[in-house]
Amino acid sequence: MNFEFSEEHKLIADSARDFAEQYIRPHVTDWDEAQHFPKDVLQKAGDMGFMGIFIPEEYGGSGLGYHEYVAIIQEISKVDPSIGLSVAAHNSLCTGHIFYFGNEQQKKKWLPKLASGQWIGAWGLTEHNTGSDAGGMNTTATKDGDYYILNGSKNFITHGISGNIAVVIARTGEKGDSHGMSAFVVERGTPGFSSGKKEDKLGMRASETAELIFDQCRVHKDNMLGSEGEGFVQSLKLLDGGRISIGALSLGIAKGAYEAALKYSKERVQFGKPISSFQGVSFKLSDMATEIQASELLVHKAASMKNKGEKVTTTGAMAKMYSSEACVRIANEAVQIHGGYGYIKEYPVEKFYRDSKLCTIGEGTTEIQKLVIARNILK
Numbered sequence: 001m002n003f004e005f006s007e008e009h010k011l012i013a014d015s016a017r018d019f020a021e022q023y024i025r026p027h028v029t030d031w032d033e034a035q036h037f038p039k040d041v042l043q044k045a046g047d048m049g050f051m052g053i054f055i056p057e058e059y060g061g062s063g064l065g066y067h068e069y070v071a072i073i074q075e076i077s078k079v080d081p082s083i084g085l086s087v088a089a090h091n092s093l094c095t096g097h098i099f100y101f102g103n104e105q106q107k108k109k110w111l112p113k114l115a116s117g118q119w120i121g122a123w124g125l126t127e128h129n130t131g132s133d134a135g136g137m138n139t140t141a142t143k144d145g146d147y148y149i150l151n152g153s154k155n156f157i158t159h160g161i162s163g164n165i166a167v168v169i170a171r172t173g174e175k176g177d178s179h180g181m182s183a184f185v186v187e188r189g190t191p192g193f194s195s196g197k198k199e200d201k202l203g204m205r206a207s208e209t210a211e212l213i214f215d216q217c218r219v220h221k222d223n224m225l226g227s228e229g230e231g232f233v234q235s236l237k238l239l240d241g242g243r244i245s246i247g248a249l250s251l252g253i254a255k256g257a258y259e260a261a262l263k264y265s266k267e268r269v270q271f272g273k274p275i276s277s278f279q280g281v282s283f284k285l286s287d288m289a290t291e292i293q294a295s296e297l298l299v300h301k302a303a304s305m306k307n308k309g310e311k312v313t314t315t316g317a318m319a320k321m322y323s324s325e326a327c328v329r330i331a332n333e334a335v336q337i338h339g340g341y342g343y344i345k346e347y348p349v350e351k352f353y354r355d356s357k358l359c360t361i362g363e364g365t366t367e368i369q370k371l372v373i374a375r376n377i378l379k
Contacts, residue, residue, distance in 0.1 A: 005067065012068045016075035019048055020083075028080045031206035032351060035198070038083070038206065039120060039162050045087055046117015050076075053091050055099055060112035066241075066303035070248040077252025078259075081355040082206035084252050085362075088245035089158040089207075090114070093238065094121025097167045097183065101225045101234045110165060110185065122163030124154035124212045125235055132368050134169075135178055135232060139214065141170035146221050148172070148184065150214040153196065160210030161195040164188050168212065169231045183231035185223045192217030203354030240313045241306055242363050243320035247299035250323035250359045254295060257327075257334035257352040258288045264338055264347075281337055288330045295323035314376040321369035324359035331356040 005013075023041050031038060045051055053069045055061025062068075069091070077084030095114045098106060113119040130136045139152025150170050157166075166186050173180020186193050196211025226234060262285060265276035275281045298319040305312045334349040335342035342349045360366045 009068055013071040013075055016072040020076045020079035024080050024083055035205045037162055037208035042120055043117040050087055051090055051117040052115020055111055055115045059107055061115040066306045070299055070303050073248035074252040077249050078256040081253050082204045084249050085204050085207045088249055090121045092242040092245040093123035094167050097238055119164035120159050120162055122157050122159040122166040124157050124166055124168040126156050128155050135176055137171055139170045141172050141182060147218045150217040150219055152214055154212040156209055157212050159208055160212050162208055166212060169235055172228050178232050179229040181232040182228050183225040183234055184219050186219055190217060204358050239363055240316050243316040244302050246359055246363050247319040247323040250327040251295055251299055253352050253356050254292050254327040254330040257331045257349055258292060260348050261334035261337040284333045284337060288333055291326040295326050298322055314373055317369040317372040321366050327359055328356045
């Protein structure tokens with residue numbers, strides 16, 4: 001395994017870091033307080049090539065690999081995980097689903113708008129009564145000539161209000177049948193397609209989360225990705241790679257919290273010396289630094305396998321599970337090192353603490369990752 005990144009990789013990471021410092025950092029607190037989703041910043045990210053990272057240049061993307069993808073998400077998330085989440089969800093879910101499973105006509109129609117950031121994408125799988133049990137969904141797509149009529153709703157959807165386009169998984173067969181669900185592309189403005197309430201969240205507050213509602217929504221058969229009955233299987237394959245996104249997001253949060261704690265520990269003086277000189281603090285920092293290294297190795301191993309076209313189901317789940325749980329522990333310790341100051345909004349670690357928890361839930365909970373890993377190692 002090669003542990004050296006190319007000069008191009010380093011330049012891309014630097015550009016993502018500069019972008020985050022210029023366009024995101026000055027607004028982090030205000031966006032968090034107001035739950036403001038800065039759609040214009042995502043469009044600027046599109047100008048930088050960050051909204052179609054692994055999409056080939058022929059479709060308007062940057063044509064980069066997954067190591068670069070991890071670097072971009074990580075650098076943005078070190079400044080504001082909310083924006084890192086939005087960029088990751090746009091790339092890996094909506095845009096990724098169309099790229100991996102759409103036909104040539106569909107790719108040419110939608111990918112250039114998504115990759116440029118002109119359009120923001122949403123992806124709808126989860127429903128109110130079906131979280132981890134996604135196969136038990138109630139949203140239906142009933143065939144009517146050349147159209148399918150969608151009825152139902154999706155919740156906890158990133159960009160559920162501001163998204164210009166959504167890839168939606170709906171039931172076209174029997175409930176619970178893994179081959180009874182299909183994927184549809186639904187553009188904003190389609191009659192019968194609307195948004196519900198915006199969720200008031202603990203963390204990731206600048207990343208918009210809302211319902212998608214379908215009421216007799218007519219979608220042409222040409223908007224189906226792949227064939228009827230393939231939607232759920234497509235989603236599982238997509239989530240294999242999507243878990244690399246959450247790994248990168250977790251890495252960014254962990255590094256942001258660790259770097260803030262490290263800096264504070266060197267500046268904060270108690271009993272006549274910096275608190276970093278006390279073993280109780282230095283050992284915490286040692287554990288944090290080690291867990292970050294371990295997370296990074298796992299995430300980049302999964303990225304390397306994805307670049308080579310290898311199956312990443314197990315490694316992706318391991319990377320997501322370990323890095324997400326590690327980032328929660330690291331954010332918690334960062335608050336502890338700050339003491340009382342870690343509990344107030346003047347310092348960045350309380351936000352990292354709130355934002356970190358989503359990583360153990362989104363795109364498959366830690367428990368689901370363990371099921372995936374166990375199923376594969378026990379074959």
